[in-house]
Amino acid sequence: MTNQGSAALSDLPADLSGLVRIETSDREAMLPIVMDMMRSVYPHDQVFGKYCTVNEYINCPPDEVFRYLSHTLSLEEWTYSLRGFAPTDEAGLWLSTDRLGGETYLRTVAHADARTVDYHCAWDQGKHLWMVYLMRVVDARTVLDVDGSVVLWTNCHHPFYDENPYPETVPAGRTEWVGDLWEMFGPGHQLEASNLKAICEYRWANNLPVTPTWMSE
Amino acid sequence: MTNQGSAALSDLPADLSGLVRIETSDREAMLPIVMDMMRSVYPHDQVFGKYCTVNEYINCPPDEVFRYLSHTLSLEEWTYSLRGFAPTDEAGLWLSTDRLGGETYLRTVAHADARTVDYHCAWDQGKHLWMVYLMRVVDARTVLDVDGSVVLWTNCHHPFYDENPYPETVPAGRTEWVGDLWEMFGPGHQLEASNLKAICEYRWANNLPVTPTWMSE
Numbered sequence: 001m002t003n004q005g006s007a008a009l010s011d012l013p014a015d016l017s018g019l020v021r022i023e024t025s026d027r028e029a030m031l032p033i034v035m036d037m038m039r040s041v042y043p044h045d046q047v048f049g050k051y052c053t054v055n056e057y058i059n060c061p062p063d064e065v066f067r068y069l070s071h072t073l074s075l076e077e078w079t080y081s082l083r084g085f086a087p088t089d090e091a092g093l094w095l096s097t098d099r100l101g102g103e104t105y106l107r108t109v110a111h112a113d114a115r116t117v118d119y120h121c122a123w124d125q126g127k128h129l130w131m132v133y134l135m136r137v138v139d140a141r142t143v144l145d146v147d148g149s150v151v152l153w154t155n156c157h158h159p160f161y162d163e164n165p166y167p168e169t170v171p172a173g174r175t176e177w178v179g180d181l182w183e184m185f186g187p188g189h190q191l192e193a194s195n196l197k198a199i200c201e202y203r204w205a206n207n208l209p210v211t212p213t214w215m216s217e
Numbered sequence: 218m219t220n221q222g223s224a225a226l227s228d229l230p231a232d233l234s235g236l237v238r239i240e241t242s243d244r245e246a247m248l249p250i251v252m253d254m255m256r257s258v259y260p261h262d263q264v265f266g267k268y269c270t271v272n273e274y275i276n277c278p279p280d281e282v283f284r285y286l287s288h289t290l291s292l293e294e295w296t297y298s299l300r301g302f303a304p305t306d307e308a309g310l311w312l313s314t315d316r317l318g319g320e321t322y323l324r325t326v327a328h329a330d331a332r333t334v335d336y337h338c339a340w341d342q343g344k345h346l347w348m349v350y351l352m353r354v355v356d357a358r359t360v361l362d363v364d365g366s367v368v369l370w371t372n373c374h375h376p377f378y379d380e381n382p383y384p385e386t387v388p389a390g391r392t393e394w395v396g397d398l399w400e401m402f403g404p405g406h407q408l409e410a411s412n413l414k415a416i417c418e419y420r421w422a423n424n425l426p427v428t429p430t431w432m433s434e
Binding site: 080143195 | 255259376
């Protein structure tokens with residue numbers, strides 16, 4: 001119906017670097033490229049260095065998991081060490097304590113249509129929330145043919161993890177920086193995703209509200 | 218302001234299995250758990266077996282990349298082998314040819330607020346679109362402190378990859394099944410994400426429309 005076959009990429013140089021398409025790299029040309037990228041094992045830094053993604057299946061409906069995650073106070077339950085949440089004077093901005101580090105400012109941005117929940121956070125100051133936890137809840141029926149949810153969770157290696165640009169906000173005496181923990185984010189987040197799974201699955205299986213009433217009061 | 222500290226998890230058994238929180242597993246107890254999950258290398262199946270995620274940075278604004286991806290016809294350009302898209306009689310359902318396999322039915326679901334683009338696909342039949350490509354475009358300024366986009370892309374290992382539940386729809390003579398390729402999805406999708414990067418970056422850098430006019434006509 002359309003002539004997109006000839007229109008596709010017609011505005012680009014024919015030899016544009018980085019393109020691997022069947023027209024110019026047939027199966028025989030592509031296979032060694034892909035095989036060369038495949039490994040029996042991948043180093044930690046390739047898997048968790050630039051982007052840190054963990055995924056978890058949860059036997060609880062996606063709308064329930066999404067609703068729970070979209071409440072900032074849920075972090076009090078399923079994270080390892082974020083505790084004592086209180087609202088600040090700025091609408092939507094919370095202050096909590098990371099018991100591994102210090103004061104953590106936090107804002108939750110959720111989109112119900114796509115079931116995304118992003119936690120924008122920072123230690124010490126709430127003006128620039130550069131630590132972003134990108135989460136999404138997917139219907140497991142659609143993607144795994146089972147009831148429940150799949151939670152996707154990615155953090156990107158923001159340069160501030162490597163160097164704190166706001167040293168003047170560090171409390172006296174604290175020597176640690178959140179970025180010192182980056183190497184452990186993969187397994188650390190997997191552990192927290194397992195917490196999330198255990199909590200949601202128990203409540204759902206036992207007919208308890210997945211989002212407790214105290215949270216939404 | 219709230220007593221969430223005492224309310225948190227108050228409806229759950231204190232010894233709920235699978236929970237690792239600082240109250241019951243302090244830093245000294247947690248560290249060996251996390252260290253035990255960390256590896257210098259991770260086997261292919263752990264990285265790409267159940268979930269296949271690739272991420273790519275693209276030096277092109279997120280709204281541009283999102284708009285491009287949300288056009289089904291963009292797949293004609295950045296995928297390795299999906300070609301010849303035509304609409305079907307069913308609204309929003311497209312038919313294309315995977316030159317590595319066969320007829321591919323496809324429906325694109327995009328949410329602009331969260332910038333998610335999901336391609337729901339299947340080989341051979343368009344009634345049950347079980348192959349789902351979950352993509353999301355993120356503002357790289359927010360997560361990496363640079364202009365541009367980060368594209369997150371996850372496929373989940375749906376059981377139909379392992380066994381085609383609609384063998385009666387397979388064209389005579391075709392012996393391959395899309396799931397035979399699952400092992401290669403990691404590097405294969407990385408290669409396609411690189412195509413996407415090359416195309417968007419070239420157009421953006423050269424003041425060309427990132428979404429070509431023929432695509433949106």
